[in-house]
Amino acid sequence: RSDTATDYYEITQRAADVEYLPGLRTPSWTYNGSFPGPTLITRSGRRAVVTHRNELPRPVVVHLHGGHMPADSDGYPGDTILPGDGSSVSHDMSVPGNPVVGSRDYVYPGKQRAATLWYHDHSMGFTGATVYRGLAGFHLVRDDEDDALPLPKGDRDIPLMITDRSFAADGQFAYPSLAPNLTVPGVTDDHLNGVLGDVVLVNGAPWPALPVDRQRYRFRILNASNCRRYGLRLDPPPPDGDPTFTQIGSDGGLLSRPLTHESIDVAPAERFDVVLDFARYAPGTRVRLVNTLATDRTGEVMCFDVSDRTPQDTTAIPDELSSVEYLDPRQAVRTREFLFQSQNGDPGWSINGEPYTPGTVLAHSRLGDLELWRFTSDVHHPVHVHLNHFQVTRRSNGGPGPYDAGWKDTVDLLPAQAMEVAIRFTDYPGRFVFHCHNLEHEDMGMMADFTTI
Ligand code: C2O
Numbered sequence: 468r469s470d471t472a473t474d475y476y477e478i479t480q481r482a483a484d485v486e487y488l489p490g491l492r493t494p495s496w497t498y499n500g501s502f503p504g505p506t507l508i509t510r511s512g513r514r515a516v517v518t519h520r521n522e523l524p525r526p527v528v529v530h531l532h533g534g535h536m537p538a539d540s541d542g543y544p545g546d547t548i549l550p551g552d553g554s555s556v557s558h559d560m561s562v563p564g565n566p567v568v569g570s571r572d573y574v575y576p577g578k579q580r581a582a583t584l585w586y587h588d589h590s591m592g593f594t595g596a597t598v599y600r601g602l603a604g605f606h607l608v609r610d611d612e613d614d615a616l617p618l619p620k621g622d623r624d625i626p627l628m629i630t631d632r633s634f635a636a637d638g639q640f641a642y643p644s645l646a647p648n649l650t651v652p653g654v655t656d657d658h659l660n661g662v663l664g665d666v667v668l669v670n671g672a673p674w675p676a677l678p679v680d681r682q683r684y685r686f687r688i689l690n691a692s693n694c695r696r697y698g699l700r701l702d703p704p705p706p707d708g709d710p711t712f713t714q715i716g717s718d719g720g721l722l723s724r725p726l727t728h729e730s731i732d733v734a735p736a737e738r739f740d741v742v743l744d745f746a747r748y749a750p751g752t753r754v755r756l757v758n759t760l761a762t763d764r765t766g767e768v769m770c771f772d773v774s775d776r777t778p779q780d781t782t783a784i785p786d787e788l789s790s791v792e793y794l795d796p797r798q799a800v801r802t803r804e805f806l807f808q809s810q811n812g813d814p815g816w817s818i819n820g821e822p823y824t825p826g827t828v829l830a831h832s833r834l835g836d837l838e839l840w841r842f843t844s845d846v847h848h849p850v851h852v853h854l855n856h857f858q859v860t861r862r863s864n865g866g867p868g869p870y871d872a873g874w875k876d877t878v879d880l881l882p883a884q885a886m887e888v889a890i891r892f893t894d895y896p897g898r899f900v901f902h903c904h905n906l907e908h909e910d911m912g913m914m915a916d917f918t919t920i
């Protein structure tokens with residue numbers, strides 16, 4: 468449904484059996500009965516209203532990851548949708564927020580450029596469990612600038628959601644506990660580092676094979692795994708010896724110019740928008756997308772079966788993709804330091820020594836001010852900030868890394884590293900969160916509030 472300025476979407480969150488592995492039904496929590504949830508496509512400059520109805524037996528929160536929207540539609544942990552059937556679960560009154568019963572309208576003003584976003588659950592303390600059970604979907608924002616480029620379009624513009632899951636013999640998800648929280652009996656130290664699966668799913672299917680013609684394709688790669696990082700490579704690499712991937716976009720949309728990579732490291736929640744040209748392969752080649760950071764059976768992600776069709780390819784990758792404003796760190800008005808580490812002497816995770824308490828604000832930022840945020844780590848932490856995209860200015864081992872280009876909302880903070888990003892919040896005053904996107908770290912306290920005025 469649409470009117471002159473607004474497009475309307477409806478999503479029902481409900482339990483459903485989903486077939487991930489052939490012949491096995493897996494009880495899941497879903498958006499509209501499928502995994503991934505329906506791909507929402509909205510237009511920059513138009514308002515989108517997404518009505519989420521909660522038919523699950525627990526409170527939910529929806530967050531549009533990478534979205535630029537007012538605080539009351541951002542999915543703050545206290546802004547829950549309680550089950551509509553009036554079932555037992557009540558709101559934890561110690562968490563500030565505005566709980567509603569049954570359904571909530573999320574309003575996205577559309578004041579942002581084309582980008583690959585995704586929506587997922589953000590329940591406080593349970594995000595790992597709910598996302599693992601299926602609450603994730605793509606939300607693509609399109610605009611005239613991106614549409615006008617001669618990049619592959621239509622059925623050659625394909626979002627790829629990569630997740631890892633473990634299944635019990637009867638098909639049930641083998642997630643260790645609803646609350647991966649160390650006070651819950653039966654949950655061991657193993658989960659402190661996050662929950663890994665041993666089956667890689669791409670758009671919900673294990674090791675899928677995609678038939679491709681000998682032409683260019685655009686893939687919007689999203690790592691929606693709870694904590695697994697992937698090192699993506701093609702095997703065999705293109706026989707011409709030139710770099711494999713041409714990256715055209717990152718979390719926040721198009722790069723200014725294309726960038727090439729032999730392999731791409733993708734931390735949880737990061738997006739890489741890449742073009743692959745299968746005309747570089749001989750007809751009949753099976754090209755495997757492999758994971759060089761594999762453990763167990765997670766070395767194979769998917770494969771592409773190159774057909775003998777070579778349609779005339781009218782696409783191109785322009786040298787100039789977009790004009791991207793450069794955030795100059797020398798113009799910053801303040802610097803903030805955030806330490807991401809396990810909580811001293813206590814199992815769990817924290818930012819600046821504070822395990823997450825809603826309402827405890829670690830940064831009060833002024834809208835329009837350019838700030839530098841420095842993140843320091845003990846182990847790997849994919850750090851994510853809500854509300855605005857940012858730019859990586861440096862890492863302790865030098866400048867921005869090879870996967871830091873463009874507008875980012877999630878960065879792969881490496882072990883024992885410090886990095887700095889330039890960020891400027893705009894438009895919406897209110898309360899938001901930033902956190903580690905290793906979802907078990909997030910659930911175990913590695914999150915904090917910031918406010919904008
Ligand atoms: Cu993708 Cu606050 O999360």
Ligand code: CU
Nearest residue numbers: 531532533853
């Ligand atoms: Cu987010």
Ligand code: CU
Nearest residue numbers: 848903905908
């Ligand atoms: Cu972490």
